[in-house]
Amino acid sequence: xxxxxxxxxxxxxxxxxxxxxxxxxxxxxxxxxxxxxxxxxxxxxxxxxxxxxxxxxxxxxxxxxxxxxxxxxxxxxxxxxxxxxxxxxxxxxxxxxxxxxxxxxx
Amino acid sequence: xxxxxxxxxxxxxxxxxxxxxxxxxxxxxxxxxxxxxxxxxxxxxxxxxxxxxxxxxxxxxxxxxxxxxxxxxxxxxxxxxxxxxxxxxxxxxxxxxxxxxxxxxxxxxxxxxxxx
Numbered sequence: 001x002x003x004x005x006x007x008x009x010x011x012x013x014x015x016x017x018x019x020x021x022x023x024x025x026x027x028x029x030x031x032x033x034x035x036x037x038x039x040x041x042x043x044x045x046x047x048x049x050x051x052x053x054x055x056x057x058x059x060x061x062x063x064x065x066x067x068x069x070x071x072x073x074x075x076x077x078x079x080x081x082x083x084x085x086x087x088x089x090x091x092x093x094x095x096x097x098x099x100x101x102x103x104x105x106x
Numbered sequence: 107x108x109x110x111x112x113x114x115x116x117x118x119x120x121x122x123x124x125x126x127x128x129x130x131x132x133x134x135x136x137x138x139x140x141x142x143x144x145x146x147x148x149x150x151x152x153x154x155x156x157x158x159x160x161x162x163x164x165x166x167x168x169x170x171x172x173x174x175x176x177x178x179x180x181x182x183x184x185x186x187x188x189x190x191x192x193x194x195x196x197x198x199x200x201x202x203x204x205x206x207x208x209x210x211x212x213x214x215x216x217x218x219x220x221x222x
Contacts, residue, residue, distance in 0.1 A: 033208040035151075042201055042215055043143075043151065048208025086151055090207055093165045095141070095153035 001026045001089050005098030011106040018074040020101045022087035027067045031090040034063055034072045037100075038083045046085075047072065077103070108132035108211045110202050115216030122192050122220070128185040128202030128213055136161060136180045139206040142187050144198035145215075154200070155187065170196075192220045 035043035047063035087098040114126040142154040155176040203209035
């Protein structure tokens, strides 16, 4: 299953609403996750099962979608949210990741 | 506190071997599916291998099948990745991670550089 993530990068300001999308080449039974990665650090799980917020993750992050189309939304971008975001499908092996979206400061 | 600590990375010549270790603490490794994920310098995340909680079922990316072997030592609570016949394209930071429906804990990563 290939994942096409868009956009590959975006510039946004603090307080903006940001949406990142991921499209799969086959339907996924909600085994879908989103991660945040900062330079030099390991990825951090934000969302699993397409829409379940991982413990400790701020509520401004939300996930939605089903089938082949999934979305990560940051409702009000904060300074600590500038990072690269990856989607991942865990429905079938080999597991695959999207190409990443780099969120930069405008 | 759950922790994963990788070790074993380094510089190796093409065709060489390395064994990566991932020491787990704060949880019992054998109760979870475990994964290896790698990231080439400046590139995205790529899944490498997994081992089920049964310790028997393993799966590999096509790019490493037949060259890499995932295993674990329950007594040491440690996950391994034996890497043989290494190629330049295997150069990456290797992460171990826990999970099946979402990778909720990751190690800090260990850098493997394959170069002559």
